[in-house]
Amino acid sequence: MNKVYADARSALAGLLKDxxxxxxxxxxxxxxxxxxxxxIRDSGVKNLTVVSNNCGTDGKGLGIxxxxxxxxxMISSYxxxxxxFMNQFLANELEIEFNPQGTLAERIRAGGAGIPAFFTKTGxxxxxxxxxxxxxxxxxxxxxxRGLVADLSIVHAYRGDTEGNLVYRKTARNFNPPMATAGKVxxxxxxxxxxxxxxxxxxxxxxxxxVKRMIHVPTATKHIEQRTVRKRQKADAPAGTGEEV
Amino acid sequence: MPWTRDQMAERAAKELxxxxxxxxxxxxxxxxxxxxxxxxxxxLQSENGMLGTGPFPFEGEExxxxxxxxxxxxxxxPTTSYFNSADSFAMIRGGHIDIAxxxxxxxxxxxxxxxxxxxxxxxxxxxGAMDLVGGVKKVVVVMEHSAKGDSKLKKMCTLPLTGAGVVxxxxxxxGVFTLDRHGGGLTLIELAPDVTLDDINAKTEASFKVxxxxxQ
Numbered sequence: 001m002n003k004v005y006a007d008a009r010s011a012l013a014g015l016l017k018d019x020x021x022x023x024x025x026x027x028x029x030x031x032x033x034x035x036x037x038x039x040i041r042d043s044g045v046k047n048l049t050v051v052s053n054n055c056g057t058d059g060k061g062l063g064i065x066x067x068x069x070x071x072x073x074m075i076s077s078y079x080x081x082x083x084x085f086m087n088q089f090l091a092n093e094l095e096i097e098f099n100p101q102g103t104l105a106e107r108i109r110a111g112g113a114g115i116p117a118f119f120t121k122t123g124x125x126x127x128x129x130x131x132x133x134x135x136x137x138x139x140x141x142x143x144x145x146r147g148l149v150a151d152l153s154i155v156h157a158y159r160g161d162t163e164g165n166l167v168y169r170k171t172a173r174n175f176n177p178p179m180a181t182a183g184k185v186x187x188x189x190x191x192x193x194x195x196x197x198x199x200x201x202x203x204x205x206x207x208x209x210x211v212k213r214m215i216h217v218p219t220a221t222k223h224i225e226q227r228t229v230r231k232r233q234k235a236d237a238p239a240g241t242g243e244e245v
Numbered sequence: 246m247p248w249t250r251d252q253m254a255e256r257a258a259k260e261l262x263x264x265x266x267x268x269x270x271x272x273x274x275x276x277x278x279x280x281x282x283x284x285x286x287x288x289l290q291s292e293n294g295m296l297g298t299g300p301f302p303f304e305g306e307e308x309x310x311x312x313x314x315x316x317x318x319x320x321x322x323p324t325t326s327y328f329n330s331a332d333s334f335a336m337i338r339g340g341h342i343d344i345a346x347x348x349x350x351x352x353x354x355x356x357x358x359x360x361x362x363x364x365x366x367x368x369x370x371x372x373g374a375m376d377l378v379g380g381v382k383k384v385v386v387v388m389e390h391s392a393k394g395d396s397k398l399k400k401m402c403t404l405p406l407t408g409a410g411v412v413x414x415x416x417x418x419x420g421v422f423t424l425d426r427h428g429g430g431l432t433l434i435e436l437a438p439d440v441t442l443d444d445i446n447a448k449t450e451a452s453f454k455v456x457x458x459x460x461q
Contacts, residue, residue, distance in 0.1 A: 027293040027294075027312070027316075027330065028293075028312065028316040029309075029316075030293070030309060030310060030312050030316070031310065053330070076370060077370050077371060077372050077373070078369055078370035078371070078372040079369055079370055080369030080370065081316075086367055089367075090367070098368070098370045098371060100371055100372075100373065100374075100375035100376050101292065101330070101334065101371075101372050101373035101376060102292075102330075102333075102334025102335075102337060102338055102373060102375075102376030102380075103334075103375075103376065105329075105330040105331040105333070105334050106331055106334060106335075106338075108331065109331040120338060120379075121338065121379040121380065122338060122375050122376045122379045122380065123375045123379070123408075124379070124409060125357075125406060125408070125409025125410070126375065126405065126406040126407065126408065126409065127405050127406075128371075128375065158310075168327075168329075169310045170295075170308065170310040170311045170321070170327055171291065171293050171294055171295050171310060171311055171312050171313075171327060172309075172310040173294055173327055173328070173329050174293050174294050174329060174330045175329070175330045175331075176329070177329040177331075178329055178330065178331040205329075222309035222310065223309060224307055224309050224312075224318060225312070225316040226312070226315065226316045226317040226318065227307055227318055228301040228302075228307075228317040228318050228319075229301050229302055229303060229304045229306075229307060229318070230300055230301045230302070230303060231303075231304075232303045232304070
């Protein structure tokens with residue numbers, strides 16, 4: 001069974017249809033599957049519901065699919081960095097369902113784990129809880145939230161072997177591993193494609209069972225949203241970098 | 246004289262204890278990391294999926310794969326660990342983070358907190374704020390005492406809530422209040438230099454008690 005496809009277009013072939021739900025990994029522009037997003041743009045598929053913590057920035061990440069008006073609805077926790085988003089939202093061309101970030105992450109984790117609903121303290125007594133079941137456990141009030149699954153999940157990983165076992169790099173991990181579990185089909189783009197056995201099995205974060213298709217993106221562009229730096233003092237050594245896996 | 250933003254951050258840093266796991270919000274709370282006392286070990290959590298968040302990188306060493314919850318480039322420390330966002334919020338929701346220090350638009354005397362939306366204005370989303378205030382052991386708000394002349398310490402919040410009955414302490418430019426969210430209300434425990442109890446009374450909508458130990 002070959003999971004590796006030549007390019008993003010062929011990896012998504014047969015998976016896209018109008019009105020579908022897509023989960024897209026990433027936090028801000030960090031760890032986003034932008035090569036797959038570009039291929040979704042080129043496919044012309046529309047009326048998408050997209051589950052992602054943010055919606056990219058203007059012209060970057062999921063912002064690419066806003067420019068072409070392919071997104072009908074976002075399920076996100078924060079969308080503050082995107083003018084196109086705000087313009088389409090204010091013109092009633094885009095729906096938004098805000099989820100608290102941890103509730104969003106847990107809905108995805110639960111969806112992938114076959115758990116249809118769970119109770120959380122988050123949001124009890126706020127607008128987020130309106131219309132939802134609530135229940136008391138051990139003297140505290142909790143809100144019921146539903147698990148979330150998608151027709152397709154697209155994720156970005158640092159290293160993957162041809163079996164689909166994935167390793168992520170630093171904070172580019174974010175929503176990618178839970179989303180990889182919650183797609184009916186998950187397509188992964190990996191910066192380094194290696195053969196089985198090249199990744200220490202103890203270090204694998206996403207086991208290959210969750211990944212149906214993958215592409216190699218050795219030259220994927222990575223964006224920095226907020227470039228913050230400090231001045232170097234004479235005594236300072238270079239910033240430490242941990243051992244790569 | 247009221248406290249400056251940096252002095253408010255410095256005061257908030259006094260709530261840290263050795264060994265604490267800490268989540269800092271955006272704005273004044275971020276400045277708290279500049280006032281961690283020498284010799285005290287605290288680990289900063291970034292809710293996107295990092296414990297042990299280091300300072301900003303030196304110019305030229307920015308890494309697009311290494312950012313904090315404010316999407317700013319940061320660095321790794323020897324103590325750093327990475328995890329996914331579901332695990333990150335399990336850590337938060339599960340009560341494993343000792344303290345969260347964050348900003349607010351309004352705090353009410355019952356501990357309600359509002360900091361994510363203003364009706365009629367564009368809403369950007371709550372991010373992780375609702376999870377943090379609901380799950381972290383101690384919630385400290387750092388904010389200006391007033392906005393456009395109106396007290397931000399309210400009898401009841403007028404804005405949509407981020408959390409109901411969640412705040413434990415409020416540090417403003419005028420002083421420090423503890424908050425007993427189980428019905429005990431607000432207690433003024435400290436005044437900024439040259440700020441008087443009369444000043445606080447004149448500028449505070451919420452009712453509050455005054456601690457016996459208040460330093461005037």
